[in-house]
Amino acid sequence: xxVKHITIKADNYDYxxxxxxxxxxxxxTGLDLVDAYKxxxxxxxELELQDIWELTEAKLNDLVSDILEKEGKILHAxxxxxxxxxxxxxxxxxxxxxxxxxxxxxxxxxxxxARLAISHIVGTDTIREVMRKVxxxxxxxxxxxxxxxxxxxxxEYVSPIYNKVIIGFEEQARLVVSGIxxxxxxxxxxxxxxxxxxxxxxxxxxxPKLLKSPNIIPVFLHLSNAEDHMMRFHERAKTKVMRKPxxxxxxxxxxxxxxxxxxxxxxxxxxIPLIENMLIETTIRKILDIVFERIEKLITTPLKT
Numbered sequence: 427x428x429v430k431h432i433t434i435k436a437d438n439y440d441y442x443x444x445x446x447x448x449x450x451x452x453x454x455t456g457l458d459l460v461d462a463y464k465x466x467x468x469x470x471x472e473l474e475l476q477d478i479w480e481l482t483e484a485k486l487n488d489l490v491s492d493i494l495e496k497e498g499k500i501l502h503a504x505x506x507x508x509x510x511x512x513x514x515x516x517x518x519x520x521x522x523x524x525x526x527x528x529x530x531x532x533x534x535x536x537x538x539x540a541r542l543a544i545s546h547i548v549g550t551d552t553i554r555e556v557m558r559k560v561x562x563x564x565x566x567x568x569x570x571x572x573x574x575x576x577x578x579x580x581x582e583y584v585s586p587i588y589n590k591v592i593i594g595f596e597e598q599a600r601l602v603v604s605g606i607x608x609x610x611x612x613x614x615x616x617x618x619x620x621x622x623x624x625x626x627x628x629x630x631x632x633x634p635k636l637l638k639s640p641n642i643i644p645v646f647l648h649l650s651n652a653e654d655h656m657m658r659f660h661e662r663a664k665t666k667v668m669r670k671p672x673x674x675x676x677x678x679x680x681x682x683x684x685x686x687x688x689x690x691x692x693x694x695x696x697x698i699p700l701i702e703n704m705l706i707e708t709t710i711r712k713i714l715d716i717v718f719e720r721i722e723k724l725i726t727t728p729l730k731t
């Protein structure tokens with residue numbers, strides 16, 4: 427007789443029980459990979475002891491909640507159930523991650539998307555690149571520069587009482603925000619969950635109705651220590667290909683920090699959570715805390731018909 431395998435019966439297909447897959451699902455609750463995998467192992471053992479080799483996804487999900495509670499992980503069990511309830515509503519979750527250049531927004535977006543099973547990530551730099559194809563540098567020169575260097579292409583006079591870096595950045599952001607809002611509006615209309623990350627997510631120039639939508643969750647990442655921030659650029663240069671030479675970021679580092687201060691002020695003015703992005707896992711857990719606080723409210727709100 428061959429080795430028995432546990433089979434999970436979904437609505438339209440069957441698939442083999444996978445400890446790795448289930449562990450990944452449970453990580454949405456804030457569990458780390460080791461704890462999630464141990465729980466997945468405990469569930470497999472429980473099924474084998476009960477001589478259960480075939481079960482529905484609903485039964486598996488009930489078992490996950492029960493095992494988490496038995497292990498004393500009450501918060502994680504509650505979050506697991508709430509996430510399933512939210513998914514069953516088929517409504518979108520739109521997370522906006524803002525922060526200055528080099529803070530680590532894209533890394534957090536990728537990790538968060540994996541936890542929340544979100545398959546769509548859009549960077550505001552991508553939106554800007556698309557807009558560059560439509561709007562020439564002669565027409566809008568600020569759009570064809572980096573966010574921290576947009577002021578260098580400005581032709582208009584800027585009074586010394588204003589910070590030229592911020593003026594240039596906001597001029598570029600106003601253009602990109604129109605694309606961001608279009609992406610968000612499409613996601614809301616089609617019920618698609620999405621993560622948008624980028625420096626151009628600026629509350630002061632975005633439609634306040636969008637930011638107040640219960641399905642939209644904005645967060646701002648930052649690094650308080652300038653040396654930690656600068657080290658991110660050095661680390662990135664060692665591990666992956668950068669869009670610009672390291673020297674370009676270092677030469678414009680003061681402007682990057684000026685933009686961060688401006689974003690922090692914007693976040694505080696609009697009551698948007700600020701998260702110090704020192705450790706990936708810590709940042710992810712803090713964002714998940716915010717996400718699940720919102721999910722708990724959403725699942726108790728009647729769906730609009």
